[in-house]
Amino acid sequence: MELEGTQELQADPQTVWAALFDRxxxxxxxxxxxxxxxxxxxxFAATVKLKVGPVSARFKGGVELSDIVPxxxxxxxxxxSGGIAGFAKGAARVTLEDLGETTRLTYxxxxxxxxxxxxxxxxxxxxxxxxxxxxxxANFEAILAEQxxxxxxxxxxx
Amino acid sequence: xxLQDTNTAAARAPHIGQAHRRQTARRHLAGRGRFxxxxxxxxxxxxxFVRSPxxxxxxxxxxxxxxxxxxxxxxxxxxxxxxPSCKPWTGTLDHFASMVSAPQNILAEEEVLWAGxxxxxxxxxxxxxxxxxCELVMLDIEEGEACVDGHAALSGDAPxxxxxxxxxxxxxxxxxxxxxxxxxxxxxxxxxxDFTFGRHTAVTLEPRSVVADFDAASEQLxxxxxxxxxxxxxxxxxxxxxxxxxRVRVIAPDVGGSFGMKLHLYNEEMAAVAxxxxxxxxxxxxxxxxxxxxxxxxxxxxxxSARMALDAEGTILAMEVDDMTQIGAFSTxxxxxxxxxxxxxxxxxxxYRMPDYRGRxxxxxxxxxxxxxxxAVGHPIACAVTEALxxxxxxxxxxxxxxxxxxxxxxxxxxxxVSATGYSFEKLSHEACLAKLRDLMDYDAxxxxxxxxxxxxxxxxxxxxxxxxxxxxxxxxxxxxxxxISAQDGAVVRLTPSxxxxxxxxxxxxxxxxxxxxxxxxxxxxxxxxxxxxxxTGDTDTTPSGGATWACRGAGIGGETALRAGRKLQGQIxxxxxxxxxxxxxxxxxxxxHVVDAQSGTRRMPLAExxxxxxxxxxxxxxxxxxxxxxxxHFAPSGYPFDFTNGIQASLVEVDVETGIVxxxxxxxxxxxxxxxxxxxxxxxxxxxxxxxxxxxxxxECLYDETGQMTNASLADYLxxxxxxxxxxxxxxxxxxxxxxxxxxxxVGEAGTAAAGVAALNAVNDALSPFKxxxxxTPMTPLRILAALGHV
Numbered sequence: 001m002e003l004e005g006t007q008e009l010q011a012d013p014q015t016v017w018a019a020l021f022d023r024x025x026x027x028x029x030x031x032x033x034x035x036x037x038x039x040x041x042x043x044f045a046a047t048v049k050l051k052v053g054p055v056s057a058r059f060k061g062g063v064e065l066s067d068i069v070p071x072x073x074x075x076x077x078x079x080x081s082g083g084i085a086g087f088a089k090g091a092a093r094v095t096l097e098d099l100g101e102t103t104r105l106t107y108x109x110x111x112x113x114x115x116x117x118x119x120x121x122x123x124x125x126x127x128x129x130x131x132x133x134x135x136x137x138a139n140f141e142a143i144l145a146e147q148x149x150x151x152x153x154x155x156x157x158x
Numbered sequence: 159x160x161l162q163d164t165n166t167a168a169a170r171a172p173h174i175g176q177a178h179r180r181q182t183a184r185r186h187l188a189g190r191g192r193f194x195x196x197x198x199x200x201x202x203x204x205x206x207f208v209r210s211p212x213x214x215x216x217x218x219x220x221x222x223x224x225x226x227x228x229x230x231x232x233x234x235x236x237x238x239x240x241x242p243s244c245k246p247w248t249g250t251l252d253h254f255a256s257m258v259s260a261p262q263n264i265l266a267e268e269e270v271l272w273a274g275x276x277x278x279x280x281x282x283x284x285x286x287x288x289x290x291x292c293e294l295v296m297l298d299i300e301e302g303e304a305c306v307d308g309h310a311a312l313s314g315d316a317p318x319x320x321x322x323x324x325x326x327x328x329x330x331x332x333x334x335x336x337x338x339x340x341x342x343x344x345x346x347x348x349x350x351x352d353f354t355f356g357r358h359t360a361v362t363l364e365p366r367s368v369v370a371d372f373d374a375a376s377e378q379l380x381x382x383x384x385x386x387x388x389x390x391x392x393x394x395x396x397x398x399x400x401x402x403x404x405r406v407r408v409i410a411p412d413v414g415g416s417f418g419m420k421l422h423l424y425n426e427e428m429a430a431v432a433x434x435x436x437x438x439x440x441x442x443x444x445x446x447x448x449x450x451x452x453x454x455x456x457x458x459x460x461x462x463s464a465r466m467a468l469d470a471e472g473t474i475l476a477m478e479v480d481d482m483t484q485i486g487a488f489s490t491x492x493x494x495x496x497x498x499x500x501x502x503x504x505x506x507x508x509x510y511r512m513p514d515y516r517g518r519x520x521x522x523x524x525x526x527x528x529x530x531x532x533x534a535v536g537h538p539i540a541c542a543v544t545e546a547l548x549x550x551x552x553x554x555x556x557x558x559x560x561x562x563x564x565x566x567x568x569x570x571x572x573x574x575x576v577s578a579t580g581y582s583f584e585k586l587s588h589e590a591c592l593a594k595l596r597d598l599m600d601y602d603a604x605x606x607x608x609x610x611x612x613x614x615x616x617x618x619x620x621x622x623x624x625x626x627x628x629x630x631x632x633x634x635x636x637x638x639x640x641x642x643i644s645a646q647d648g649a650v651v652r653l654t655p656s657x658x659x660x661x662x663x664x665x666x667x668x669x670x671x672x673x674x675x676x677x678x679x680x681x682x683x684x685x686x687x688x689x690x691x692x693x694x695t696g697d698t699d700t701t702p703s704g705g706a707t708w709a710c711r712g713a714g715i716g717g718e719t720a721l722r723a724g725r726k727l728q729g730q731i732x733x734x735x736x737x738x739x740x741x742x743x744x745x746x747x748x749x750x751x752h753v754v755d756a757q758s759g760t761r762r763m764p765l766a767e768x769x770x771x772x773x774x775x776x777x778x779x780x781x782x783x784x785x786x787x788x789x790x791x792h793f794a795p796s797g798y799p800f801d802f803t804n805g806i807q808a809s810l811v812e813v814d815v816e817t818g819i820v821x822x823x824x825x826x827x828x829x830x831x832x833x834x835x836x837x838x839x840x841x842x843x844x845x846x847x848x849x850x851x852x853x854x855x856x857x858x859e860c861l862y863d864e865t866g867q868m869t870n871a872s873l874a875d876y877l878x879x880x881x882x883x884x885x886x887x888x889x890x891x892x893x894x895x896x897x898x899x900x901x902x903x904x905x906v907g908e909a910g911t912a913a914a915g916v917a918a919l920n921a922v923n924d925a926l927s928p929f930k931x932x933x934x935x936t937p938m939t940p941l942r943i944l945a946a947l948g949h950v
Contacts, residue, residue, distance in 0.1 A: 054872075057293075083293045086211040112865060114273060115211025119452065119871030122863075 003092075003109040003129055007137045011144045013096045016103045017071050019144060020094070029139040031132050034058070042066065048080065052113075052121035052128045057085030072096060086115020107133075173678040173688050174901075177838035180671040181693075182412070191412045194367035194384040195444050202369065202440040203232055205430055206288035208278040208295045209452065210270035213304035213525040213866025214317070217268055220278055221296040228294055230287030233437065235279045237265040240432040245398045247423060249489035251639030254496045257329035257521070259489035260320040264428045270299060271320055271487035272525050273867050274452025276425045281433055281441060304525040304866035308461065308484040311524050319523035320487045326523040328489055329496045333503055334516040335578055341476035341514040345467035349550040354935040355539055357459040357484075358858035360532060361878050364414020365445040366454060368427045370434035380407045381431060386416045386666060386707040392698045393642045394423060394492065395431055410696035416668040417850065418532040419454050421708055423491045426453065451871035456860050457532030459484040460502065460539050466547040467514075472555045474566045476514035476578075477507045479543060483521045486528035492641050495529055496521050501536025501628065504579045507544050508626035509588050509804065510566040515578035525866045533850055534911035535709070537627060542916035545623040546934065549920045553927070559622050559920070560601065564592055567624060581626075584797075586804040587892045588624055591828040595622070595806045598890045599826045604810065612928065617815055618823070619927075621920025622808045625913035629710035629831075629905025630801035630898070632794070646794035647716050648702025649723035651680055653731060653787040655773035657751060657766030659684055661723070662694040664704025665716030670907065671839040672712045676720045678835060679901070683724025684731070685748030686765070702790060710905020713835055714801055718899040719793040727789035731768055737783045738771060739763065797898035805829035805892075805909055807848070809917035810885070813925040815947060818940030820856060820922055822885040829909050830892040833902035837891075840906050845887045847910020853879040855915035855936050 009016050019025045023044065027036040032049040039045050042065040049058045061080025068074045072095065079089035090111030097104040113125055121128070185191060208220075222234040246261035266277045278295050282288035305311040305319040311326040319326050342348060369382040379401055385391055388408040396403040413420065426443050434441040445453065461482045467475040483499035503517030552562040567588035568575050575583045595601075601620075608618045636643040649663040661680045667673045677691040684691075694700055704719070705711060728748055735753040736743035739762055747756040753763050771778060772785040779785060795801075808826040813819075827844050834840050857877035861870045870876045895902025915936060922943070923932050931946040944950045 081211075081297070083295065083297070084208055084211075085293075114213075114865065114867050115209070116448070117211075118273070118863065118867035118869055120448065120874075122867075122869040123875060 001111050001126055001129065003111065003126070003133060004107065005133060006104055006106045008099070009103045009105055009141055009144060011103060011148065012101070013071050013098045013103045015144065015147070016096055016105065019140065021065070025140070025143050028143055029136050031135040031139070042068070046080070052117055053124040055085045055116050055121050057082030059088065082117065084116065086113060086117035088113045088117065172682050174682050174833070174835050176678070176836065178674055178678055178688055178836055180839065181674045181677065182667065182669070186412070193364050193412045193414055194369055194382045195364060197369045197382050197442070199369060199371055199440040202442055203281040203283070203437070204285040204288050205426070205433065205441055205443040206280050206285060206292050207276040207426060207429070207449065208280070208292045208297060209449065210266060210273060210275040210277055210299060212270060212299055212301050213273045213306070214302040215270050215299040216302060217266065217270060217277065218298040218300050222278060224294040224296070225280060225291040228287065228291035230283040231280060231291045232283070233281045234291065234295065235265070235281070235429070235433060236277070237263070237267040240264045240279065240429060240436070241267060243399060243432050243435060244428060245400070247398060247491040249491040249494050251494050251636065251641055253639035254329050254494060254500070257489065257494070257496055258323065259328060260322050262488050262491065264425055264432055269321055272527055274449070274527060276429065279429045279433060281437070285444070306524055306526070306862060306864060306866045308482050308522040308524055311522050312520070319525050323523065327520060328485060328523055329521040330519065331500070331503070332516065332518045333579055335514045338476050338478060338514040338516045342467045342478065345475055346470035347468045347551060347554055348465055349547050349554060350465035351546060351550065351934050353462040353464065353543055353546070355458045355460040355462070355542070356854065356859035356937055357456045357529065358854040359451065359454055359456045359860055360415070360417045360419035362415035362417065362419060365447065365450045366420065366424065366426070367444040368430045369440055369442045370430040371440040372434040372438060374438045378405050378407070379431065379435070380409065382409050382411065383427065384413045385410050385420045386413070386668060387421055388666065388696055388698050388706060389664065389703050390492065390643055390706070398428070399431060399435060407697070407699045409698070410666055413666070413668045416707065418535065418708065421493060422455050422530050424453060448872055451860070451876065452527055452868055455490060455530040455532065456527050457529055458498070458539065458854065459529050462539065462543050464543045464547060466551060468551050472551060472557050472562050472565055474507065474510050474512045474548070477512060477544070477547070478516045479503060479506050480518045481520070481539070483519065484524050484526070484529070485521055486526050487523055488528055490528045490530035492643065493531055493636060497531055498529070498536045502539045504581060505537060505540035505626060506579065508540065508577055508581065509568065509624040511568050512566070512578050517579065526862060527860070527868070533847065534908035537625065537908060537912035538851055538915050541623060541625045541913045542919060542936070545913070545916045545920060546923070549621070549923065560592065560596060563622070563624055564589070567592065581802065582798055583802050584896060584898070585894050586626065586802060587830045587894050588804055588806070590892045591624065591804065591806045591830060594890050594892060595808055595826060595828045598828060598888060599808050616812065617925040617928065618810065618812045619921040619923065619925030620808065620810055621917045621922070621924055622806060623913040623917040623920060624806040625804065625909070627710065627803045627905070627909045627912050628800045629803050630714035630795050631709045631711060632796070632799050634799045635709065644703065644705040646792055647704035647719040648790065648792040649719045650702055650788060650790045651720070651723040651727045652789070653727065653765060653769050655769040657764060657769045659686055659691040660694065661691055661720060662701040663716060663720055664701050664706055665712045666696045666706045668707055670712070670843060671836065672707070672716065675713055675717060675835045675839060679717050679720045680724040683721060683728050686751050690751070702792065710907045713903045714899065714905050715793065715795055717835060717903050718901045719791060721901050722793055723789050723791035726791050727787070730784065730786060730789055731765070734772060734783060734785065735763065735768055737780050738768070795898065801832070801896045801898055801904040803829070803831050803904045803906065803909060805913070807913040807917040809914070809921040811918060811921040811925060813922055813943065815929065818943035818947070820938060820943065822852065822883065822918065825885045825887045825914065825917070827887065827910060828890040828892065829906065830894050831906035831909065832893065832904035833895040834891060834893060835903055841889050843906045844889050844910045847908060848887050848914040849879050849884055851911040851914025852884065852918055855918045856938055859937050
């Protein structure tokens with residue numbers, strides 16, 4: 001299954017790039033993410049709860065960032081096991097383009113599922129994946145917007 | 159008085175040949191069926207299985223600790239716990255020379271070989287608790303490369319579908335006559351085509367189900383098993399678990415449809431038995447619909463290249479066929495997954511005088527669910543390839559489809575006849591069936607209507623397809639290959655003390671009405687009504703050993719067994735009556751529940767009186783009298799290795815050439831199954847069979863992606879034929895009894911399935927003919943039809 005998309009983000013590439021590697025940002029942006037641990041500089045372990053059609057499952061798996069060209073592109077690959085619901089795996093190439101004030105993010109992903117997810121949810125997987133990607137970027141953008149606002153200056157103690 | 163006369167007349171009329179409703183129907187309608195799914199035993203545990211999500215992989219770790227702590231869970235088993243108790247099984251038979259298959263055992267060891275392969279078994283107080291615990295089993299499988307496509311699997315560097323295989327070729331054979339190449343060289347016309355037949359599966363109303371109950375105190379294993387073949391499983395459970403055969407009892411109560419799917423050995427049933435042996439508690443497994451799709455055998459999955467040579471007059475000279483059958487990671491036990499392809503290459507061209515033939519079969523392993531025998535084993539494929547080519551030849555020669563078949567079928571007066579593939583036909587009736595079908599469907603009027611509608615842009619098609627069906631198989635089928643599968647049957651018939659009759663017989667009831675026809679046959683031997691004959695089936699402790707239900711043998715072989723047992727008891731009753739009445743038994747007969755005078759029909763004494771005297775007052779009998787009122791008889795078919803049947807089907811369809819949707823408008827079948835025992839049940843079998851042939855022709859297909867994942871494994875996505883899509887099915891009969899038996903009956907259960915699909919295929923191609931479009935793949939989905947039309 002192949003997925004492609006572009007998203008224009010209201011931030012410069014430096015900010016977007018930093019956010020993509022920020023554990024806290026990712027944990028909040030990934031739909032259904034329950035835990036996300038950074039296990040190495042470019043590796044994360046995640047628990048994500050997802051529902052595809054009639055199958056709902058808690059996936060445990062890892063995400064790795066590779067082929068990193070700083071501020072320009074990287075590949076995210078991951079695989080997760082959802083117990084008897086099956087498994088999901090995939091890789092996405094993410095590219096950033098500097099548009100001055102904003103950044104255009106382009107992704108092209110190839111994903112596969114197995115077990116009950118494949119046998120039951122097959123018709124729904126692509127639409128679900130697209131919906132999840134949409135949710136991810138909506139969350140991501142909201143977090144970026146939050147960060148862009150100046151942090152409130154703490155009142156002096158006295 | 160008139161009432162009594164009527165009753166007497168009705169009772170005297172033979173019941174063989176009369177329509178009788180299925181005796182089980184009332185009980186089932188009243189909700190009083192007793193299926194394995196209904197059985198609840200004290201201390202019973204429920205099983206659920208953790209299955210491989212991958213088509214091929216290596217098991218790194220199975221962590222069952224959380225699952226073991228889950229509420230209601232009693233035990234969680236993996237291969238390490240269960241497999242050592244069971245001798246592995248290997249699905250090969252000696253008469254399929256040099257076929258190979260890897261040995262199998264209960265749960266996956268080290269490697270998983272299809273998506274759905276059971277890896278762990280959870281036993282809990284309820285199925286729901288067992289399923290919940292399955293979610294807690296952590297399975298770490300390292301994904302390997304799966305064999306998915308059969309052609310790719312045969313290339314030298316392809317990964318092996320199972321460990322220990324030298325190649326992915328399970329079996330290969332070639333059948334040929336001497337002059338086949340010369341026949342093609344000298345042919346005026348050669349027509350050819352490549353065909354693809356998708357996988358489908360049985361989708362029985364009742365899924366596979368088993369309750370295994372081992373009592374350690376008496377060392378008795380009782381298995382309540384929704385199966386077609388209780389004796390086969392008694393033998394398997396005894397041998398593979400090292401038990402004494404007499405301590406293994408298999409009971410098949412009501413079974414909600416089988417269609418060949420419930421003949422085969424499955425991991426889950428073996429797991430239930432192994433777990434019960436281990437725990438000393440009853441273990442129940444009832445497959446849910448979702449796991450049925452990835453564990454019940456699938457059927458077909460063929461790619462066939464074929465060509466046919468004809469002379470200038472349209473006489474078929476030869477066929478050359480190459481069939482590749484794709485069967486999953488193993489050959490199924492104990493009947494193999496080779497029988498399907500073997501029958502495909504042997505049934506090609508079966509209705510025709512065709513003198514020369516070459517058939518090549520390759521049976522190939524891949525990482526999918528196993529395929530094996532399913533209703534009409536091999537027949538629909540052979541019939542589709544043959545009849546599609548005959549239609550192509552007819553079009554090439556400009557001859558009507560009826561006419562080209564009339565020129566080529568084996569004439570009704572040419573029997574016995576041996577086919578180019580080596581089958582011996584005792585007596586078939588193709589010419590009579592062709593003529594009867596033409597009248598039945600009013601062929602010429604349909605052609606006229608078709609032409610008129612075409613003018614208005616409505617595309618209808620008519621397809622016809624003669625067929626030959628294999629029934630009443632002898633030991634040549636499996637026994638010669640070393641399989642402990644019986645081709646004979648046994649029956650015990652007894653007269654009760656009150657003059658009623660009981661018959662215990664080894665053929666089984668799957669809902670098709672076996673018990674009803676057996677009661678009709680026995681009733682006629684003993685002069686009683688079928689309602690007075692109680693028939694018992696499906697219990698290895700209470701019925702004699704025999705083959706049970708497969709390959710269309712219940713009526714022909716089981717019926718003959720019942721007839722002979724009934725006649726034997728008739729002889730015993732008449733001998734005893736002769737002594738009581740001081741008459742020559744030859745002057746006596748049985749009718750209306752009485753011993754009667756054979757000449758005049760005058761009643762001499764009621765059967766109830768025979769039962770009473772023999773049971774309660776044997777002291778009043780003459781000294782040498784034998785008071786036995788029980789007769790046992792076994793019957794093994796002899797004479798021809800099979801009793802072939804034949805028939806012809808026709809389909810009328812309408813194709814919407816803009817959407818690719820096919821509407822089935824009407825279907826006809828003329829069938830010759832020899833002596834008809836019960837016309838109502840014969841027609842039910844034919845109609846059901848036709849629907850199971852039309853399903854995979856238009857709707858049913860197990861779809862797999864390129865990684866070996868089945869992608870439509872639920873009834874939301876897998877299309878079964880529904881009543882609203884099915885046409886009216888008009889049935890006619892020709893009766894050519896076999897002389898191999900007294901009864902003269904042959905089988906009928908698979909006839910409908912054999913040719914229904916190709917009748918529809920030929921009809922669709924007839925409808926598409928104005929566009930020079932042709933479809934050679936089933937199911938004929940709208941998309942494939944649009945592709946054939948060049949629209950997509």
